[in-house]
Amino acid sequence: MAIHTVLCIEDDRFIGEMYVRSLKKAGYDVDWVVDGNDGLITARNKDYDVILLDVMLPERRGTDILEALRGKEDLIPHSRVIVLTNFEQDDESRIAMQQHADAYLIKAEITPKKLISVIQQLDGMTPEPQV
Amino acid sequence: MPKQATHFWTIFVNRTLALVLVSQIVIAIGVGVALVSLEIITIDSKMLWYVVGGLFLVNSIASSLIFVYVIRPTRDLLAAIIHVSGEQPALKLPDLNAKKYERTGFSDALQTIYGLASKKDAASDIATTNSPVVAASAITDALDNAICGFVTLDHKRAITYANKPAPVRIDTSGMQTLELLFNDSDSLNSWLNACEEHSVHAEHTWTRIPNRLPDQEDRRFFDVIASYQKGATAETVLTLIDRTSLYIVDEENLDFIAFAAHELRGPITVIRGYLDVLGDELEPVFQDDQQELFRRLVVSSNRLSGYINNILNTSRYDRRHLKVHLVEDSVAGVYDMISDDMKLRASSQNRLLSVELPTNLPTIAVDRTSMSEVFGNLIDNAIKYSNEGGVINVTAAVNGDSVDIMVVDHGIGMPESVVSNLFQKFYRSHRSRETVAGTGIGLYISKAIVESHGGTISVRSQDGLGSTFIVSLPIYATVADKLKAGDGNNEGIMNEGKGWIKNHSMYRG
Incomplete structure (x- = not known):
């Protein structure tokens, strides 16, 4: 399964724009939403290959979104979820998120290039960049 | 009478x-x-x-x-x-x-x-205390109303008595256990192990031991005084002094530090991200020394990120909340995490970094991310405290049950008096205060990380000739059984099966 579509749920405008810009350059089709409610709705309405999920979001926290998407039943079986946060979570919440996520990364340590390489690792193949 | x-x-x-x-x-x-x-x-x-x-x-x-x-x-x-x-x-x-x-x-x-x-009511208690032998129940009442907690343990370390103020948890089967979060390297159990082997009578004091994790309700801090008497009915007597009001101030400061560090991470994410992206995009148009200046931006933002991690980890460690997850890994694998960054740092400051890690080294039990921060701190120090054009050697060798990783510089070195204080928090030598920037927590947190791996960190130094820092980490095979037995949340850096990846291990709350 090649990864093409990415949903970025990120409220920080600079960070969001940075990811979107780099991912688009790398050939991915990216949608970007800034609040938690929109994030949950968008993730349920369309099958994304990858969902980039921030934790500290307005309206609805990333933890709640993940719980809603993958808590009781997996509503997004075809998606990979990468949790991206700068927030220091307590152990229980972090472990709970890790159980439902495919990756859990600290944003400050991840540059767009590294993020793309993580997505490629999840994919196992490199998508063709757009010309 | x-x-x-x-x-x-x-x-x-x-x-x-x-x-x-x-x-x-x-x-x-x-x-x-x-x-x-x-x-x-x-x-x-x-x-x-x-x-x-x-x-x-x-x-x-x-x-x-x-x-x-x-x-x-x-x-x-x-x-x-x-x-x-x-x-x-x-x-x-x-x-x-x-x-x-x-x-x-x-x-x-x-x-x-x-x-x-x-x-029995209070009146009869008063009546009996007039008698030469004080009623046992009167003592129990008095202890329950005391400010200090008292706990006695028998030779099997089971609780035989605990008064009301003592932080003791009772499970559904009625078993009592101490509710204290000791540091792994200096716990009550490890002290009792040592006592059983070597002592007839011993005393020990721990300060600032919390009963709960941060963010949990009714978190209190105790100073714990233990006395051990081999063969006595109450072999270990613990006196616990509730010092919450004293230590909570520090706690709140540490909370603030953790919070502030997180706020700093946002802008750093953007700075590092765009530097990474722009580096590639602008390369063809750089002129003269612009390439080098750009590299300095990258090095500086990486260092800033490293310092913030140090501060976060220190705050975490001081709150007894630093955890490492040890897995089998190679020294080279750990170094790979920071290899590019270190090369860039050394070259931008005109140092020669020589890394020679033998290919036949046994694997070690290590948390890749936290240990790479230790290596980064040591190399960063070696760069800071050596001279223009100086060589920094990173080598590794087997030493008994451990692998020694050595970071050697040929820089300014240190006198004896400095070496003994080196691993203390916020310690900065007189000379380094004048000439070198830094927070003074790099070595403090490095020592904490190495010790939480069951390893040791040491230093040899000669004033004016340079320093050698040695990190000794246990060979994986020597601790594999222990790790497997105590496992449960040992997560790999990358779990292929579930395919989840993480780039951190210690900033977890």
């Missing part, structure tokens, strides 16, 4: 026995007089003495037996009352569950008296 209830029993028994004896003598004499006066037996007949003597003997024995039988309930009741009153018991305590008592219903009476012990 006031009379005690115990004395009553002796007097009562003596008087009753005397009474029995006297009454038997009177009966025997009365019978003798009656026999003589009725002329059944003559006064000078031997028969009279046989009859009177025999009667006295038989009666005495019979009445003694009846006496013993009759006084038993009184004796038992008295013994129970004496026990409840808190006097030192001179009489054997009756067994509540004895069959004979259960049959007759007497055990109910005893039960009622024993029950009084727990209901």
Whole structure:
């Protein structure tokens, strides 16, 4: 399964724009939403290959979104979820998120290039960049 | 001296026995007089003495037996009352569950008296404290109202007593356990292990031991004083002083540091991200020294990120919340995490970084991310404290059950007096304060990380000639069993099966 579509749920405008810009350059089709409610709705309405999920979001926290998407039943079986946060979570919440996520990364340590390489690792193949 | 209830029993028994004896003598004499006066037996007949003597003997024995039988309930009741009153018991305590008592219903009476012990009111406590022996219940009450926690442990380390203020958790099966979060490297258990091996009597003090994790309710901090006496019934006695009000200030400061560090991470994410992206995009158009200046931006933002991690980890460590997850990995694998960054840092500051890691080194038990931060801190220091054009050597070798990783610089070195303080928090040598920027927590947190791996960190230095920092980490094979046994949340850096990836290990709350 090649990864093409990415949903970025990120409220920080600079960070969001940075990811979107780099991912688009790398050939991915990216949608970007800034609040938690929109994030949950968008993730349920369309099958994304990858969902980039921030934790500290307005309206609805990333933890709640993940719980809603993958808590009781997996509503997004075809998606990979990468949790991206700068927030220091307590152990229980972090472990709970890790159980439902495919990756859990600290944003400050991840540059767009590294993020793309993580997505490629999840994919196992490199998508063709757009010309 | 006031009379005690115990004395009553002796007097009562003596008087009753005397009474029995006297009454038997009177009966025997009365019978003798009656026999003589009725002329059944003559006064000078031997028969009279046989009859009177025999009667006295038989009666005495019979009445003694009846006496013993009759006084038993009184004796038992008295013994129970004496026990409840808190006097030192001179009489054997009756067994509540004895069959004979259960049959007759007497055990109910005893039960009622024993029950009084727990209901004793304050008035009777005051009354009994006047007696020379203080009631055990009075001491228990006093300890429960004390400010300090007291806990006694037997030789199996099971809790035999804990007063109310002591932080003790009781599970559903009634098992009591201490609710204290010691640091792994300096825990009560490790101290007791050492005591059992080497000591007859020992004492130890821990400061600032929390009972709960941060963010949990009713989190308190204790100073813990332990005394150990081999062979004693209460082999270990713990005194716990609640110092929450004193330490909470520090806690809040650390919370603030953690919070501030997180706020800093946002802008750093953007700076590092765009530097990474722009580096590639702008490369063709860089002119003159712009390439080099750009590299300095990258190096500086990476270092800033490293310092923030140091601060976060220190805050975490001081809150007893630093965790590492050890897995099998190679020294080269750990170094790879920071290899590019270190190369860039060394070259931008005109240092020569030579890394020679033998390919045949055994694997180590390591948390890749946190240990790479240690290596980064040591190399960063070596760069700071060496001279323009200086060489920094990173090597590794097997040393017994460990792998030693050495970071050697040929820079300014340190005198003895500095070396002994080096791993303290916020310590910065006089010279480094003047000439080198830094936070003074790099080595402090590095030591904490290495020790949480079960390793050691040491330094050799000569003033003016340079320093060698040595990190010793256990070979994986020597600790594999232990790790597997104590596992549960040992997560790999990358779990292929579930395919989840993480780039951190220690900033977890």
